Amino acid sequence: PPPPHLARHVAHVGAGGAGEAVAARPLLGHQHVAAGRAEQQHRRSSSSSSSSPPPPPPPARPFRAAMAAAEPEPEPAHADVLELFQEALAGLLRDPLLCDLPPQVTLEEIGSQVALEYGQAMTVRVCKADGEVIPVVVVQNASVLELKKALRRHVQLMQARRGGVQHLSWKYIWRTYHLTYAGEKLADDRKKLREYGIRNRDEVSFIKKLRK
Secondary structure (H helix, E strand, O other): OOOHHHHHHHHHHHHHHHHHHHHHHHHHHHHHHHHHHHHHHHHHHHHHHHOOOOOOOOOOOOHHHHHHHHOOOOOOOHHHHHHHHHHHHHHHHOOOOOOOOOOOOOHHHHHHHHHHHOOOEEEEEEEOOOOOEEEEEEEOOOEHHHHHHHHHHHHHHHHHHOOOOOOOOHHHHHHHEEEEEOOEEOOOOOOEHHHHOOOOOOEEEEEEOOOO
């Protein structure tokens, strides 16, 4: 027979270890079952949320309204733009500063008139052989060449407004004539008018070159 103390230890182990393990099995089993049910519920909720349909798109605009919004506004015709420009120009010409300008004035002429008013330009009176005086507007520090170009531009506009464009050979004119001021020839095109002593409203004249 086994010793008494060994039997007591075995009985103790059986009662305390195996008995407690057997008694704990049902509790652990319930815990595993509860955990499994919670995990299944989580999976179901996740799958239901991921498989839910997206929100419906906003209602589409009517086709005609969308096309009307997409189409750009038609640009005004050239005739309409020209008419608006002429109306605005007519309003400008009613200003006392610009009232002496012709009806078919150009922006260049308006700019020259404004420059005159602010002292940024001056008028040089060019006297022709027939006695006609042509007022030409140039900037204050203009050269002889710039005066010649401004005179050509002024004559071209004047001819167009009179209803006929007469062809002029300016190369021939400048080969044949000098501009003079106070008896002095304006022979150097690069020289400034003020270097010849020309000021606002002074007169220059044509003089025929002498043949060499």
